[in-house]
Amino acid sequence: MPPTRRRRTRTGCLTCRARRIKCDEAATICTQCSRSDLQCLRSRNESLSESTRSRLAFTAKNNDQRLTQAGTRRQRVQRSCVSCKLIKKRCNGERPLCERCLKKNQPCVYDEDSSPSDTGNSIAENKQASSSLSRLSFLSPSETTVDFPDKIIARDLCKTFFDEIAPLRCLGFLHRHIFLQHVQDCEDGREPLLLSVCALATKSIKHRELWEIGCRWARIAQGFVLAEVQDISIHRLMCIVLLYEHAARTNEHRLCFILSGLASRYTQALSLNLEYDHDVMSTNGLLSPVERESRRRLMWACYIMDTMVACGLNHLQTIDTTTIQIQLPCDDRYFLYKVARITAKVPICFESTANSDAPISIENQDTHAFLVRLFLIRDRILRYVHDHADEEDPWRLMGPLADLEHWKDSLPPELQFNHDVIVIRKEQSMLSALISLHVQYHQINCLLYRCTIPSMLFPARSHTGLSRKASIEFLSDSRRGWFDHACAMSAIFKVALEQKPESMEDPAVGFSTYNAIIIKFLYLTNFIPPEERLLRMESILPLVDIDLQFLRELHEYHPSVRSACLAAERLVDEAKVKIYQDPTITLSESGNLVGVFNFPTESISLDHRTNQLSTIAQIRKNLPEMHAPDLASVPLSCGTQSPGDPGRLWLWIDQRADSDQSDPTS
Known part of the structure; x- marks a missing residue:
């Protein structure tokens, strides 16, 4: 039996010819047009005239490339919006808002500089990246809008925060596992505290796109906080402290100055300078050990921030050291395991040690507590320089000198600066905190x-x-x-x-x-x-x-x-x-x-x-309206x-x- 010859189409509908696909010439409407829900145009002319092609091209151009030369709707989106590219979601390419952005009620911006081929290459390269952070590489620094971090990106950035930033200057007031679980359960990536953590984490990663994205997240979080600045809460104060650290790492000195004052007022309104109650061991259940320790660390972070900005000047510092009546931060191990521990209060590391031969109690304390002790001594020295250096009785300076000697003698073996400790601290992601501690000691x-x-x-x-x-x-x-x-x-x-x-x-x-x-x-x-x-x-x-x-x-x-x-x-x-x-x-x-x-x-x-490198000096260098009566003469x-x-x-x-x-x- 001879093989059946396949029927070859002669002309096909105009729509399929313009789309350059095969047409089966079915009656009334061909299969391709029916499947794509398109108008099936028929003509006796076997080819499109130049006028028809020009009309279809003009129609496509004025429809933002959503139509083909045949005037039909594109089945494949030629260019996705920035938000959909960021998290690798399908985008229908509608303008001014795509379907996904419209549903989420968020800005929808298209990158007009990238061609479809470039986008395809970026997606192909992105699939080969091992880190989920590489999914942010779609966004160029020139973009003005950025999507909020999804759960995978947020989790990776939060881990970076806890590993590299939380060990510094009592910034570890968030409990690692509780917060990571909160990120996993959180459905809204616009939460200010989460945005602040993610934004700050981007400043520890050498990635230009990440740096720019983090700055936008920080501005969004700052907008949330300052829009209702009168609503004073612990979480809002945490955002302010993290935004201060972010501003310090981006050289926004004026913002640092304002945020430090705002944080100090929050601590006063919340009375964080005092223990929540006398039940330090949390036996009554009003506050958990984690909540109590988190508030203490938050207060000490605000104090360190305030004293760094003030540089020992009374009229700049808003937190009075003598009013702080809370424990020093406890060892990270107890905080991690949610165990309450008693450490020591401020007076034991402030003036009492100057006239005592007894060693400082170091029980249940680690890098955070010893750093706070150093800043208390630093504050005392700076106040002496500014207020008492010209007095006839100069020997009150011997008190801080004795405190420094006691501090050094009381360092536990795990905080000494030697080879074994350096190796261990490096494995624990605590090396930078150890270096900062000892550098601060010599600086003071x-x-x-x-x-x-x-x-x-x-x-x-x-x-x-x-x-x-x-x-x-x-x-x-x-x-x-x-x-x-x-x-x-x-x-x-x-x-x-x-x-x-x-x-x-x-x-x-x-x-x-x-x-x-x-x-x-x-x-x-x-x-x-x-x-x-x-x-x-x-x-x-x-x-x-x-x-x-x-x-x-x-x-x-x-x-x-x-x-x-x-x-x-x-x-x-x-x-x-x-x-x-x-x-x-x-x-x-x-x-x-x-x-x-x-x-x-x-x-x-x-x-x-x-000092000319201090925050206040950096601010005054570029102020357009500045009073300098002393310099004028x-x-x-x-x-x-x-x-x-x-x-x-x-x-x-x-x-x-x-x-x-x-x-x-x-």
Whole structure:
């Protein structure tokens, strides 16, 4: 039997011919048009005329490419909206709102710059990515709208937050497993606290698209919080603290200043400075151990935030240390296992240890508690510098000195800075917190010993009560201790460089790194005889190079360190050249010549009472309307520049200073 010849179509309907698909020429309506619910156009003419093709092309162009040249609706979406691409959902391409965005009542934005082929390639490459975070790579930094994180992305970002950010500065006030379970059960990705956590987590990931997306999430969370700022609650305060940390990592200093004040007022309204009740062990069930510990950590995080912004100035600090009557944070193990523990209250680590030989109680405490102790001592030292340094009785400074010694002696073995602890902490994602703790200890010691050098205080002065009454040996030993602690920081930075990237999680260390560089040059040119400087330079420069290398590496992970890194590079280059050219040169950190003091010490102006890298100083540099009455009367010939000058150096070099004036006590 001969094979049946397949019937070949002659013309086909106009619709199928325009779509370039096979038509079966069925009566009335062909199968393809019936299946696609399209109008089946018929004609005796076997080909489309030029006028017909032009009309169909014009129709397609004016329908945003939703129609083909045949004037039919596209079966395949040529371009998806950003929101659907972000979470890999099917998009019907409708404009101005696609079906999914319309259903979710959210903005719908199309990326007009990407072609259909590019989108297809991106999807193909995305399927090969192992991490769920790579699904955010569709979004370009130029987009103005972004979808909220889905559960998988949110969970990954939350894990990053708990591993890298929560161990720092008491930011671990959220219980890991409870919060992750909440993320799993949460149906609304627009929750402000979740957005704040995810936004902050993106600042620990070297991914430009993630960085931009996190900034948008932070702005959305900020809008939620500030829209009803009068609704004071624990969760809202948590959002404010996390948004402050996010703003600090994106160099939004003005926002930091405002959020820190808002957080302080929230703590006062909620009375977080006091225990919820006397039932610390949670036997009555009014609050669980997790809730109590979470509130304590939240209060301490707000205190650290407030004291960092205030820099020891009474009129800037809104949380009074003497009013805090809560326990120090407990060990993370107990918080994780929801077990109540008694630690210690503020007075035991504040003034009582200065007159006591008994060791500090360290039971149930870890990095968080010891960091809080350091900030309490720092606050005390700064208040002495600003309020009592010129008094006739200078010896109240011995209290913080004794507290620092007690603090160091009480460190448990698991918080010592040695090889075994470093390896273990690295495995536990706690290395950066350990480094920050020890760097902060040496930084506070440098701050303490700086009180013995009146010309390097803020503001600079010729004498203080301590410099008048202390012996020459005491002042010399103090300055040596100032330099030794700066060198000790270099040893820590060297270890951190060997253990990166786990050691690069805290951008706040950059401020201490910059100070360590300054101290080395100031000590070299102010307290070492000119004939010995070039020889000592050979041993100091390798330490400076370590500091600078660490600062550069930190800048690679945290763009907020950029200003300190650039200033340090400029400082080191210029200082090296000047010292080699003239070994008798004297370096000054302030804008004044050594021994020339233009500002009255009783003035409360912020421009010369704070370090130029502090938050308030960064804010005032770029304010369009700024009062600076003290600076207005100071001649620029004395080395003072306007604080609004973007090119201002924080290390001043002046060859006119007399070498005899290098010792402030002379």
